[in-house]
Amino acid sequence: MAAKSNGQVSKVLDGPINPMVTPLLTDLYQFTMAYAYWKAGKHNERAVFDLYFRKNPFGGEYTVFAGLEECIKFIANFKLAEDEIDFVRESLSSSCEDGFFDYLRGVDCSDVEVYAVQEGSVVFPKVPLLRVEGPIAVVQLLETPFLNLINYASLVATNAARHRFVAGESKMLLEFGLRRAQGPDGGIGASRYCYMGGFHATSNVAAGKLFGIPLRGTHSHAFVSSFMSPDEIIDKSLHSSDKRSTCEDFVSLAQTWLNKIQWSNSLNGTFGETNQSELAAFTSYALAFPDNFLALVDTYDVMRSGIPNFCAVALALNDLGYKAAGIRLDSGDLAYLSSEARKIFCIIEKEFGVPGFGKMVITASNDLNEETLDALNKQGHEVDAFGIGTYVVTCYAQAALGCVFKLVEINNQPRIKLSEDVTKVSIPCKKRSYRLYGKEGYPLVDIMTGENEPPPKVGERILCRHPFNESKRAYVVPQRVEELLKCFWQGPGGVREDLPPLNDIRERCISQLAKMRPDHMRRLNPTPYKVSVSAKLYDFIHFLWLNEAPVGELQ
Ligand SMILES: Nc1ncnc2c1ncn2[C@@H]1O[C@H](COP(=O)(O)OP(=O)(O)OP(=O)(O)O)[C@@H](O)[C@H]1O
Ligand SMILES: O=P(O)(O)OC[C@H]1O[C@H](OP(=O)(O)OP(=O)(O)O)[C@H](O)[C@@H]1O
Ligand SMILES: O=C(O)c1cccnc1
Numbered sequence: 248m249a250a251k252s253n254g255q256v257s258k259v260l261d262g263p264i265n266p267m268v269t270p271l272l273t274d275l276y277q278f279t280m281a282y283a284y285w286k287a288g289k290h291n292e293r294a295v296f297d298l299y300f301r302k303n304p305f306g307g308e309y310t311v312f313a314g315l316e317e318c319i320k321f322i323a324n325f326k327l328a329e330d331e332i333d334f335v336r337e338s339l340s341s342s343c344e345d346g347f348f349d350y351l352r353g354v355d356c357s358d359v360e361v362y363a364v365q366e367g368s369v370v371f372p373k374v375p376l377l378r379v380e381g382p383i384a385v386v387q388l389l390e391t392p393f394l395n396l397i398n399y400a401s402l403v404a405t406n407a408a409r410h411r412f413v414a415g416e417s418k419m420l421l422e423f424g425l426r427r428a429q430g431p432d433g434g435i436g437a438s439r440y441c442y443m444g445g446f447h448a449t450s451n452v453a454a455g456k457l458f459g460i461p462l463r464g465t466h467s468h469a470f471v472s473s474f475m476s477p478d479e480i481i482d483k484s485l486h487s488s489d490k491r492s493t494c495e496d497f498v499s500l501a502q503t504w505l506n507k508i509q510w511s512n513s514l515n516g517t518f519g520e521t522n523q524s525e526l527a528a529f530t531s532y533a534l535a536f537p538d539n540f541l542a543l544v545d546t547y548d549v550m551r552s553g554i555p556n557f558c559a560v561a562l563a564l565n566d567l568g569y570k571a572a573g574i575r576l577d578s579g580d581l582a583y584l585s586s587e588a589r590k591i592f593c594i595i596e597k598e599f600g601v602p603g604f605g606k607m608v609i610t611a612s613n614d615l616n617e618e619t620l621d622a623l624n625k626q627g628h629e630v631d632a633f634g635i636g637t638y639v640v641t642c643y644a645q646a647a648l649g650c651v652f653k654l655v656e657i658n659n660q661p662r663i664k665l666s667e668d669v670t671k672v673s674i675p676c677k678k679r680s681y682r683l684y685g686k687e688g689y690p691l692v693d694i695m696t697g698e699n700e701p702p703p704k705v706g707e708r709i710l711c712r713h714p715f716n717e718s719k720r721a722y723v724v725p726q727r728v729e730e731l732l733k734c735f736w737q738g739p740g741g742v743r744e745d746l747p748p749l750n751d752i753r754e755r756c757i758s759q760l761a762k763m764r765p766d767h768m769r770r771l772n773p774t775p776y777k778v779s780v781s782a783k784l785y786d787f788i789h790f791l792w793l794n795e796a797p798v799g800e801l802q
């Protein structure tokens with residue numbers, strides 16, 4: 248048990264959800280360095296590392312932070328098993344001394360501290376997502392698993408949030424990507440983090456069970472094409488929804504409705520003969536799920552067959568007191584077909600007096616991504632729900648987020664990593680970071696300060712400097728100051744933040760995104776959000792930079 252900040256006692260944490268997340272899920276060089284630290288007697292030197300990324304993904308100006316819960320559960324249970332130690336021994340040089348493996352046997356994360364931004368937060372380049380402090384050999388072992396747990400999680404949560412942003416708040420987003428995802432963990436992770444990023448449901452049953460994500464689904468073309476004719480349907484009877492009466496031949500009832508639609512005045516002979524095997528499939532699906540009937544309408548011909556067949560079965564269900572759920576379109580021009588389908592539904596609502604028929608849910612799928620969603624919006628469409636697979640789960644538009652883990656202090660001595668490329672120079676020191684909000688309630692700037700600097704104060708003017716560009720600076724008078732890094736781990740008994748349930752993380756993400764200034768969010772040429780350092784930290788970075796950079800000599 249661990250004491251919580253509110254004085255209560257928090258639960259011992261379970262291990263990570265993915266059993267593959269073990270201390271060996273790291274790069275070999277973390278163990279070789281650990282040995283070299285140990286050999287040099289340096290392994291217990293206190294080090295501070297920052298985990299951050301350098302550039303927002305997908306050409307955007309924001310990122311959603313995800314993956315923290317798995318990191319904390321990982322370190323809470325970090326312990327090398329005997330067979331793992333044996334394997335490390337076999338993998339390192341035979342000259343490695345036995346004492347190192349005795350040391351490894353005792354390694355855990357009780358002496359490690361993790362300060363992190365809350366999962367689901369909107370985050371920006373260069374500002375630490377995690378600040379990890381502890382014995383250098385141990386923290387070094389955490390580098391790779393932490394990056395592995397955060398990079399994809401944050402990338403896919405951001406991708407999901409971007410898809411949601413384009414689709415619009417009123418649209419339902421269904422994640423259909425399991426079959427296309429990068430293996431089982433890619434699939435499970437995608438479902439979890441797409442939900443976190445604002446999707447509404449997944450088709451992935453395992454993710455539904457593991458995380459409580461709402462499950463949704465329709466049916467596939469195989470179901471439709473598996474039927475040959477209505478004669479195949481043996482049990483044709485269906486109870487009314489109130490169970491008071493029974494229709495003995497639901498197949499004929501659907502057929503009767505199809506005839507009515509074909510002869511309807513307002514539809515003016517729009518519909519002729521439809522595909523009877525498709526009608527059989529729809530009827531059969533309705534008999535199986537009368538409360539939740541939906542149909543994939545594009546197997547043969549959406550407008551000539553799928554839509555009239557669907558309407559016939561839906562009207563037959565209506566006679567028995569059931570309300571059909573809707574259709575799915577999986578090919579063709581989704582703007583045009585959804586609009587045409589909506590027109591037909593509205594005409595039927597009017598002509599046959601079926602309230603709500605015009606509002607039938609239209610789901611669209613088929614290689615959807617940000618661009619196609621944007622194109623559909625520009626054309627105008629009647630889609631209520633989007634089923635998105637490949638592009639969202641594989642993060643097709645960008646392969647990786649590129650989070651890094653850099654040493655910023657050792658034994659209280661700030662460290663810097665220099666680079667020809669200024670965007671790759673690390674920001675030294677154990678730091679704090681704050682989000683400063685302006686008059687209109689929007690976040691204005693994130694600012695990093697040295698650990699012991701006084702925090703920015705509401706109403707007090709503070710100079711915010713670009714970390715590397717001397718001429719870029721601004722005074723800010725914050726209306727609200729939010730400290731970004733919170734303590735999520737300081738050993739098993741330490742006071743720490745709770746790990747919130749997935750739904751709370753998702754809510755945080757949705758509400759933070761909604762509170763961003765719109766120009767940071769737009770798809771085309773968004774305005775970069777400002778990330779800065781205090782004047783004191785700026786001076787120190789540049790002092791250290793000059794100190795560490797060798798002076799060249801011209802010949
Ligand atoms: N109105 C639209 N504007 C822009 N893109 C669209 C529109 N409607 C559909 N799309 C997209 O166009 C692509 C069409 O895919 P594709 O060329 O494979 O045709 P299809 O409709 O799937 O045909 P098929 O019958 O062969 O399955 C998909 O990525 C889909 O999301
Ligand atoms: O298109 P995505 O965004 O990846 O979404 C998932 C796709 O998976 C299904 O197709 P299926 O695997 O049956 O094959 P298909 O490509 O022939 O439709 C479904 O009909 C979607 O089209
Ligand atoms: O339920 C669906 O419609 C579905 C599920 C996975 C992939 N494509 C579609």
Ligand SMILES: [Mg+2]
Pocket residue numbers: 577612613614
């Ligand atoms: Mg498809």
